[in-house]
Amino acid sequence: MSSLREKNRSHRFALTRASIEGNPRRWMSLHVWIAVLVILIPTTTYANVSTGGLWSNAFFHLVFGNAMIGVFEGSLAWVFFRATPGIAIWGLILANYFSMFVGLFLLAGMNSILHHPEAERYLLFHLPALLIIMLIACWLATVVLEWPFCRHILPEKKRSWRRGFVMSVVLQAISYAVLVILYLPACRMTLYSEGRLERDVSFAKKPSAVVYFIDPLRPGVWRISLDGSSRKKTSPIHIGESSCSLHFKKAEEDGGIGLWLHGYPNDKKTCRIIATGFHPGKEALIVKEDEDWERSKWRTQNLQREESPTWKAYAGPTPYLGLRVESRTGSYHLTLYTPLYSLAWGNATILPGDQMVAQLGSMIVLVDLPTRRVGLLTTGRAPVVVMKK
Numbered sequence: 001m002s003s004l005r006e007k008n009r010s011h012r013f014a015l016t017r018a019s020i021e022g023n024p025r026r027w028m029s030l031h032v033w034i035a036v037l038v039i040l041i042p043t044t045t046y047a048n049v050s051t052g053g054l055w056s057n058a059f060f061h062l063v064f065g066n067a068m069i070g071v072f073e074g075s076l077a078w079v080f081f082r083a084t085p086g087i088a089i090w091g092l093i094l095a096n097y098f099s100m101f102v103g104l105f106l107l108a109g110m111n112s113i114l115h116h117p118e119a120e121r122y123l124l125f126h127l128p129a130l131l132i133i134m135l136i137a138c139w140l141a142t143v144v145l146e147w148p149f150c151r152h153i154l155p156e157k158k159r160s161w162r163r164g165f166v167m168s169v170v171l172q173a174i175s176y177a178v179l180v181i182l183y184l185p186a187c188r189m190t191l192y193s194e195g196r197l198e199r200d201v202s203f204a205k206k207p208s209a210v211v212y213f214i215d216p217l218r219p220g221v222w223r224i225s226l227d228g229s230s231r232k233k234t235s236p237i238h239i240g241e242s243s244c245s246l247h248f249k250k251a252e253e254d255g256g257i258g259l260w261l262h263g264y265p266n267d268k269k270t271c272r273i274i275a276t277g278f279h280p281g282k283e284a285l286i287v288k289e290d291e292d293w294e295r296s297k298w299r300t301q302n303l304q305r306e307e308s309p310t311w312k313a314y315a316g317p318t319p320y321l322g323l324r325v326e327s328r329t330g331s332y333h334l335t336l337y338t339p340l341y342s343l344a345w346g347n348a349t350i351l352p353g354d355q356m357v358a359q360l361g362s363m364i365v366l367v368d369l370p371t372r373r374v375g376l377l378t379t380g381r382a383p384v385v386v387m388k389k
Helices: 002-024 024-039 059-081 085-114 117-153 161-186
Strands: 196-198 210-215 218-226 231-235 245-250 257-262 273-280 311-315 323-327 331-334 345-351 355-360 363-368 373-379 381-388
Touching: 024 210, 059 085, 059 117, 059 161, 085 117, 117 161, 117 363, 210 245, 218 373, 231 273, 245 381, 311 345, 311 355, 345 381, 355 381
Parallel strands: 196 373
Antiparallel strands: 210 218, 210 381, 218 231, 245 257, 257 273, 311 323, 323 331, 345 355, 355 363, 363 373
């Protein structure tokens, strides 16, 4: 009896195997549906070397998205190169995971370079062309990294390095074309389409405003005039304090107004007065009480003298939200966000004369609100503004 059961079991297995080998479409459909069922939860897809930079904080999406891309590329390999469906799909899923992790490692190193203050100044004026170069570089890296996998999944009689390379080029060309179509609508580069970038602040108006800021390259608190002149170091700070914030606050000793350096979250070791002698009766400045200093950098300060301000601005906490400017006649966005590179706005202060000082990445810029001109004032962060009344 037991031998009869074993014969029946082996017979069923042989029939199943024969049906699969005789109908590869069924085999491929099985793998496709398994992969789709596993991937239904995520809503965004990521693939290849560039996926290390595509919303890399959404690691869950990265992992499952690469499986979906592997299914897609495996299907292409089966259609165009007659690769065995199961081997092609699972082989290219593995290839996408491999290239993704290599991409994460490479892009992590590139990210620190691209967001260096000096690099940001250069990229700000050359980013559109450099993004194309970065995309091509990611494509070439993916072609090379997935080349051995493509060779391996070819039928044994047709397996060669040359055919594997051709397959990798074709698959990545199609895959990246699809990725560009999917992710292009998510890019927001209105800083270039709606704004006018300037390399200086020659359009600065006459208000006698002074900007205090932290320079990450030459650690210290500095001050600079609105037109870019009179740059001067006012107080040295430690290198570890370069990520702190600046705020005007009442001094605990005499109740006067002082410029304070604050750590996060309100670290007492870095919470200290940098400069004193400010007079709200003679100068326009924003005095803050104790609050969440990190979140306060997204709240726009307004030094306009009108009771009903002409301009309002909102600096979003993420690069995707960018800077929204509103007036009585309309509104516009100044945003620099792409999956591969982005810069966030913060610490915005609207001045009389329809101009605004704000932080963009590791730079401090002057924005002429009516004309949408954005000029580079200096390298720095955490700007606060003082104006004579």
